[in-house]
Every structure is written in structure tokens, then in C-alpha cells.
Amino acid sequence: VTVDVDAAQKGKAVSPMLYGIFYEDINHAADGGLYAELVRNRSFEDNDKAPEHWKAKGNASLQLISKGLLNKVQGKALEVTFNGDGDGFNNEGYWGIPAVQGRTYKLSFWAKGKLKGKLKAYLSCGCGTKVFASTEFEGKQFSNKWTKYEATLTSKTNHPKALLWFAATGKGKLAFDVVSLMPPTFNNRENGMRPELASMLYDLHPKFFRFPGGCFVEGQQSPDNAFRWERTIGPIEERPGHWNVNWGYRTTDGIGFHEYLQLAEDLGSKPLYVVNVGIWHGGFTPVDSIQPWIDETLNALEYANGPVTSKYGALRAKNGHPAPFNIEYLEIGNENNQPNPREQSDNYYKRFQLFRDAVLAKYPNMHIIGNVASWGTDDPTWDSDEKVELLDEHYYRTPNWFADNFRKYDTYNRQGPDIYVGEYAVTQGFGNVGNLNAALGEAVYMMGMENNSDIVKMASYAPIFANVNETRWRPDMIQFNATRALGTPSYYVQRMMANNVGTRIMAVTQNNPYKVNPDDIKVKPATCAVGVGTWGTNASFEEKALTLEEGATSQPVAKAEVKGTWKKEGNVVKQTSWEEGTVLLNNKLFTSDEYTYKVRARKDKGHEG
Numbered sequence: 001v002t003v004d005v006d007a008a009q010k011g012k013a014v015s016p017m018l019y020g021i022f023y024e025d026i027n028h029a030a031d032g033g034l035y036a037e038l039v040r041n042r043s044f045e046d047n048d049k050a051p052e053h054w055k056a057k058g059n060a061s062l063q064l065i066s067k068g069l070l071n072k073v074q075g076k077a078l079e080v081t082f083n084g085d086g087d088g089f090n091n092e093g094y095w096g097i098p099a100v101q102g103r104t105y106k107l108s109f110w111a112k113g114k115l116k117g118k119l120k121a122y123l124s125c126g127c128g129t130k131v132f133a134s135t136e137f138e139g140k141q142f143s144n145k146w147t148k149y150e151a152t153l154t155s156k157t158n159h160p161k162a163l164l165w166f167a168a169t170g171k172g173k174l175a176f177d178v179v180s181l182m183p184p185t186f187n188n189r190e191n192g193m194r195p196e197l198a199s200m201l202y203d204l205h206p207k208f209f210r211f212p213g214g215c216f217v218e219g220q221q222s223p224d225n226a227f228r229w230e231r232t233i234g235p236i237e238e239r240p241g242h243w244n245v246n247w248g249y250r251t252t253d254g255i256g257f258h259e260y261l262q263l264a265e266d267l268g269s270k271p272l273y274v275v276n277v278g279i280w281h282g283g284f285t286p287v288d289s290i291q292p293w294i295d296e297t298l299n300a301l302e303y304a305n306g307p308v309t310s311k312y313g314a315l316r317a318k319n320g321h322p323a324p325f326n327i328e329y330l331e332i333g334n335e336n337n338q339p340n341p342r343e344q345s346d347n348y349y350k351r352f353q354l355f356r357d358a359v360l361a362k363y364p365n366m367h368i369i370g371n372v373a374s375w376g377t378d379d380p381t382w383d384s385d386e387k388v389e390l391l392d393e394h395y396y397r398t399p400n401w402f403a404d405n406f407r408k409y410d411t412y413n414r415q416g417p418d419i420y421v422g423e424y425a426v427t428q429g430f431g432n433v434g435n436l437n438a439a440l441g442e443a444v445y446m447m448g449m450e451n452n453s454d455i456v457k458m459a460s461y462a463p464i465f466a467n468v469n470e471t472r473w474r475p476d477m478i479q480f481n482a483t484r485a486l487g488t489p490s491y492y493v494q495r496m497m498a499n500n501v502g503t504r505i506m507a508v509t510q511n512n513p514y515k516v517n518p519d520d521i522k523v524k525p526a527t528c529a530v531g532v533g534t535w536g537t538n539a540s541f542e543e544k545a546l547t548l549e550e551g552a553t554s555q556p557v558a559k560a561e562v563k564g565t566w567k568k569e570g571n572v573v574k575q576t577s578w579e580e581g582t583v584l585l586n587n588k589l590f591t592s593d594e595y596t597y598k599v600r601a602r603k604d605k606g607h608e609g
């Protein structure tokens with residue numbers, strides 16, 4: 001193959017900001033993931049009735065208390081009654097605490113009360129007999145005043161699923177709160193990140209870091225479940241945490257606004273902050289009352305960018321970062337420009353205009369990003385005269401869709417806004433944890449974006465992380481448990497593309513003797529068909545006939561764990577048994593009593609219908 005490039009051409013410049021990352025607290029991306037904290041439910045806020053993830057040992061009794069607390073943001077604490085020598089309790093961590101030989105862990109906790117004898121804190125296995133690392137506190141150190149206690153533990157051994165134990169040598173009653181165990185962190189930051197996961201981000205050399213979501217920005221049911229930046233800064237005991245309702249667990253907000261900005265800096269990326277425009281899943285603040293949300297955004301920007309003499313700039317300095325973080329990119333809402341929105345929002349364009357004008361009045365160089373209408377379609381639009389610099393498009397599709405859309409941006413209007421493809425990934429036909437076919441589809445699409453980088457200025461794959469013990473959204477490009485992390489083929493495509501991005505797009509002429517005329521390709525057509533049926537909770541199942549050749553296999557088009565047996569009768573294949581399972585359609589959890597499903601039948605990998 002001969003490829004001719006006329007070096008005299010100028011060529012289109014590739015955007016220097018093209019490849020970045022989109023971080024969202026989804027699938028335990030933060031607590032039990034990137035955030036290095038090893039103690040689960042450290043503030044005892046996860047459950048009102050029982051101290052989840054904590055267990056008593058011996059004759060100790062554990063009780064959640066809601067009076068006499070450490071401070072106003074704490075809703076509960078754990079009261080432990082030690083009835084005798086050896087009584088205690090433990091924490092199981094996020095599916096295990098990895099004990100690593102020679103590793104030093106920072107232990108801290110708040111406590112008050114009385115204890116005779118000593119309190120021993122140690123790392124041990126499930127039965128608590130083998131001690132990997134330990135430290136002791138004298139009973140007389142405790143008083144009726146909440147006090148912070150700190151120590152280090154160095155593990156003598158390796159164990160993938162250790163527990164953090166506390167045990168007393170005498171009787172007493174102590175209340176505990178904010179119990180933390182931190183291993184060494186990425187760049188040795190206080191309250192920092194798990195090194196191997198952060199390093200995988202670093203290796204992508206992302207030009208920008210979009211945070212904190214996604215739906216995580218919006219929250220669900222109540223504005224209190226949205227990301228409210230001011231509640232996520234300062235000492236960890238002063239962060240209330242909140243319910244991450246969209247993704248099904250409570251977050252400590254241990255990775256808060258400050259840590260996001262710090263991480264962006266550590267990754268060498270420009271922070272891209274997505275703000276809430278007064279909309280959460282299930283409700284919204286009417287557009288004529290959204291000033292408090294705008295003020296919240298302006299305060300956040302002052303925290304990140306303001307001088308140390310400003311109110312929030314001073315707070316940033318107090319929290320350890322006198323120099324501004326310099327947010328240059330701001331996205332006004334996440335997927336909020338919906339004609340028929342799940343959020344029932346009103347008037348996105350008005351919200352956009354109010355936020356944009358308020359921000360630009362103070363920060364005239366801020367790059368402002370708008371949400372397209374509507375993100376679920378193949379041809380999203382901006383149906384407004386409001387001026388917008390960048391538009392955020394999202395695509396979750398099949399490998400073929402991405403490959404077929406290689407030329408999507410060739411025809412975009414160059415007079416219109418620039419494009420930021422803020423979320424894209426193969427989410428259909430991908431296998432459970434991503435596969436090479438998915439990654440190839442994404443790679444082809446990325447080359448299309450790169451070719452059109454005069455208008456596609458930025459792009460980020462989504463989402464990044466999944467703890468394999470509790471994954472709500474699949475696929476994700478980094479899979480992990482407490483001890484190991486794995487990049488999917490999509491991760492390696494992101495890494496390869498981002499580390500080898502060109503600077504100019506040159507037109508080439510090609511002489512390819514191997515070029516195949518598509519008309520010459522002879523594919524034996526398979527007999528296959530698509531069937532549609534419904535399946536309710538009573539498992540009443542109406543089968544539409546499928547014509548299929550002997551030996552064919554079938555699979556649901558959407559990711560639906562509906563397992564069944566298929567039998568051929570004459571020319572018709574019927575499903576003869578099925579089991580109820582989780583149903584994910586377009587990767588969203590489908591909870592309705594009844595759903596419609598399609599099956600795609602294929603004889604072998606080459607013949608698909």
C-alpha cells in the first residue's frame with residue numbers, strides 16, 4: 001500500500017484538548033474505588049437501624065446513637081459496650097481490606113467514653129486470630145469529650161481480605177465516629193487516591209478531567225442528593241456525605257470538590273466542572289427561583305479560581321492549596337436539555353442563559369459547555385439563539401453504530417458551536433466487561449473525531465470505573481476489586497489514541513492493490529429472524545415464531561439476563577423455558593413489571609440478522 005502525503009499542505013489542526021476523561025461516582029468509583037479509604041461506613045451513616053459492615057465480637061454490643069454526636073453534620077455514631085477482656089468489633093472494608101506486607105496504614109478515629117484496660121486496634125483475618133499489624137490505646141486516654149486518636153499500622157503479612165478490628169482488655173463503653181484507615185496514596189496526598197487506579201488515569205495523560213458526573217451531579221428525589229460542593233470540602237468529619245441515589249449507595253464525599261481539583265492537577269489535566277442547574281431526577285427548582293444554584297456555582301468558581309483574599313479563595317488556601325486551581329471549562333447541567341425529560345425540568349435554555357451570563361460576567365474567559373437537545377438521539381440539536389461555545393453530545397451504542405458513524409462530523413456546520421463528545425461507549429453487544437469488538441468500534445469513531453477535530457474539540461469515554469462487586473452500569477473501562485485492577489480493551493484504545501494523538505490532519509492519496517470491491521464479497525446468507533414477545537411477572541410468555549437454521553444460537557439484543565432453552569420444531573424455534581433475571585435495556589435498569597424483548601438469532605459469527 002502506498003500512501004502519499006503532500007507535506008506542503010497546511011492541514012487541519014487537531015485540537016490540543018481532544019482526549020480527556022469523564023469521572024463519575026458510579027459503581028463505587030469513589031468509596032471502595034479510587035478513594036483510598038479502606039473503612040466502609042466509617043461515619044455510621046449508611047443505615048438507620050444497624051451499623052452496616054461492622055460486626056461485634058465476643059460479648060460486645062454495638063448500638064447506633066443519634067445524641068451527643070461529634071458535630072452537627074454527623075447523624076449517628078457507634079456506641080460499643082465492652083463487657084470483658086477480648087470483646088470488640090470489626091469492619092469488613094469494601095469487600096475486604098488488603099493487608100500488604102510492609103505497607104503502613106494511617107488509622108484515625110474519634111471516640112469518647114470510659115474504658116478500663118486498653119483498646120487494641122489491629123488488622124487480622126476473618127476469624128481475628130492472626131494479627132497482621134496492631135497498635136494500642138490506653139483506656140485512660142479516653143474521656144467524655146470527643147477526641148481524635150491517630151496511629152499507624154504496618155502489616156507483617158499479605159492478606160487480600162483482612163478486617164480492621166478493635167478489642168478491649170477491660171470493661172467500658174465508648175462511642176466511635178469517623179473511623180478511617182488510609183493506605184499510602186497517589187502522589188502521597190492526604191485523604192488521597194488509590195495509587196494503582198489513579199496511575200491508570202495518569203497513563204491516559206488526559207487533557208481535561210470532567211467531574212463529578214453524570215447523573216451524580218443531578219442526584220435523585222431531592223436536591224440534597226445532588227452534588228453540593230460546599231458540603232464536600234474540609235476535614236472529613238465535617239462532610240455529611242449524601243445518598244448517591246442514582247447509583248444505589250451512600251457516598252462519604254471523601255473525594256470532594258477540593259480532591260477533584262487536586263486530582264486534575266496531579267493528572268496534569270484541566271478541570272472541567274459540571275454544575276447542577278437546579279434539576280435532579282424527579283424534580284427541579286422553578287427557573288425563576290434558581291439564583292441560589294447560580295450563587296452556588298459562583299462560590300465554587302471562587303473557591304477554585306479566586307484570590308486568597310476572597311472568601312472562598314481563603315478557604316481553598318486553608319484546605320492546603322493557596323494557588324488557584326484555575327477551572328477553565330464549565331458545563332451547565334448534565335443531559336438537562338430534554339424535550340420529554342425524566343427530570344421534568346423546565347426551560348433549559350433560560351437556565352443556560354442565566355448561568356452563562358452570571359459566570360462570564362465574572363470569568364470572561366471561561367469555556368462554557370451546553371447540553372444538546374436531546375442526548376438520546378443520533379442528531380442532537382441546539383434549538384435556541386443562545387450563544388454557546390461547546391455542545392456536549394453523548395452516545396451509548398453498538399460497535400457497528402460507532403464504526404458506521406466514522407464520518408458523522410464531516411458534515412457538521414463549521415459556523416456552529418464546537419463539539420465536546422462528553423460521553424461515549426459501546427454499551428450494546430459488548431460482553432459483560434467490554435471486548436475487542438467494542439473497543440474497535442470506539443477506535444474508528446475516535447479517528448472520525450480526530451479527522452474533524454477542527455470542530456470536535458474534546459471527547460471522553462464513559463464511564464471509567466466499576467467495582468466488580470457492585471456494578472450498576474456496564475461496561476466501564478477500568479474494572480477492579482480491593483486488590484486488583486484491569487483495563488478493558490476500551491481502556492487500552494483510549495490510552496493508545498491519547499498517547500499518539502497527531503497535531504495536523506493531512507489529506508492523503510492511497511494506492512492499495514489489496515482493495516476489495518464489496519460487490520465481490522460472497523457471504524452465504526443465514527436464515528435468521530427477529531422475534532418480539534412480552535414477558536410479565538406471571539411469566540406468561542407469548543412466542544413469535546422464529547425461522548432459524550438448525551444449530552443456531554440466540555441472544556437478547558438488549559443486555560437481559562433472561563436465560564432460556566430453545567428448541568427447533570420444524571422450521572420454527574421456540575423458547576421452551578426461561579428464568580427471571582435482571583433486565584438492563586440500553587444499560588439502564590428496567591424495573592417495569594413487563595417488558596418487550598427481542599431476540600437476535602445467528603447461525604455462526606459470520607451470519608447475523
Ligand code: AHR
Nearest residue numbers: 214215216334335462463
Ligand atoms: O455514564 C453513565 C451515565 O450516562 C451518566 O451518569 C449520564 O450522564 C448518562 O446518562
